[in-house]
Amino acid sequence: MKIDERSVGDVVVITIEGDITLKGGDVQVKDKVQSLLQQGRRKLVIDLGGVSYVDSAGLGQLVQVYATTTRLDGRVKLIRLTKRLRDLLVLTRLATVFDTYDTEAEAIAAFESAAKV
Numbered sequence: 001m002k003i004d005e006r007s008v009g010d011v012v013v014i015t016i017e018g019d020i021t022l023k024g025g026d027v028q029v030k031d032k033v034q035s036l037l038q039q040g041r042r043k044l045v046i047d048l049g050g051v052s053y054v055d056s057a058g059l060g061q062l063v064q065v066y067a068t069t070t071r072l073d074g075r076v077k078l079i080r081l082t083k084r085l086r087d088l089l090v091l092t093r094l095a096t097v098f099d100t101y102d103t104e105a106e107a108i109a110a111f112e113s114a115a116k117v
Contacts, residue, residue: 002050003032011043011108012036017050020058029058033065033076042074045107049080054088066098075099077107 001018014032033044046065054062062078069076077099081089089095101107 001028003028005032005036008045008104008108010041011045011111012041013045013047013104015047015050019053019055020051020061021053021055022057027061030061030065030068033069037069037072037074042069042072043111044069044074044076045079045104046076047079047104048082048085051082051085054085059088059092059094063094063097075111077101077110079104079107 001016001020003017004015006013006015014029014036016029020029029046036044046062066076079101080103081100086095086100089098089100099107099110101110
């Protein structure tokens with residue numbers, strides 16, 4: 001698994017490539033987010049377009065990332081979900097928990113529109 005990060009204003013975009021699995025080291029995702037939260041970063045966009053497979057442990061890590069971030073008054077938005085991952089979120093009813101967007105621009109705009117409310 002490969003994880004990159006970059007900032008777009010006050011939003012951090014985390015790009016993940018590879019599988020998010022127990023064997024694949026899904027703790028890397030949790031560790032990356034934990035590090036960002038410790039730095040005071042609270043607006044996170046996770047780009048999953050390069051993720052081909054997520055097992056139950058990987059899904060658990062995404063839920064944990066969401067819970068930890070929201071507990072610290074942060075927000076997580078998922079972008080570029082594959083059909084398989086989108087179907088998995090619907091099946092597990094997590095599609096109602098996660099904010100998902102097709103593009104990075106849409107996710108970043110959602111942060112901006114939420115700030116205006």
